[in-house]
Amino acid sequence: DPIEPIPQTERIEVPKSMLGRGETFALRVKGTSMRDDGILPGDVVVVQKQDMARNGQTVIALLNGEATIKTYHRKAGMIELHPANDTMTPILVHETDTFHIEGIVVGVIRHLKR
Template structure:
């Protein structure tokens, strides 16, 4: 961006002022805050910041007309692979599309998204229709929320090993756990985030 330390201080002051008061500082407030001698000095800094695409100063007689230009965050496209049951296991439903999430949130290569169907995980804040972000892995620790294949059907539950058996526990006090032999369960991944669309 090529911003100088003094330009950054002016920008940070404007941003902080807007965050605190809901409107921009006046030219006079900027001048006094930085001990500048004239309004021309204020205008010089504002023009520099505007040239760099960081603020906008609309042609206006308003004294507080400085606007911040928010840069859109970079996003990644993560595959939505289908529907997972938060209830009784269901057959996998393949509905391939892409979901946009902020870059840095996950690594595209080892994550995918599933849409939740059912209410067995509501006490964990996972509701019917929500999207869960899943990290691909074949093992899990006790207590983790997993996406698992049980006899070829897919479900989302808390995972617990009980000797040679596995407990897939719902987060809903009205529902019962599923107990199966360890060889009947294949972990597809661990839930790492929840996305809700309104």
């Protein structure tokens, strides 16, 4: 899984500047698919909950029951989810797939190891 929920017992300080209008939530990144955009394993992404996205926005999406973080692109009626990692290929969303945008990534929180 590329992302995981933050346990309810863990508290995360989110800067007010990352909190827009509406509901936000946080997820921990597990994979390297967005590394070239500076989103690394162990990072926490702050997500504004919404079910629509514009081209080029980084989204949290559910694809066939699996949560993923990718850059959203829609062209000619097709949806593509692009990784920011040149060793990985874009995911094409087909009509037979179950697809839903959970939200837009609005910030990244990283704790540096001491």
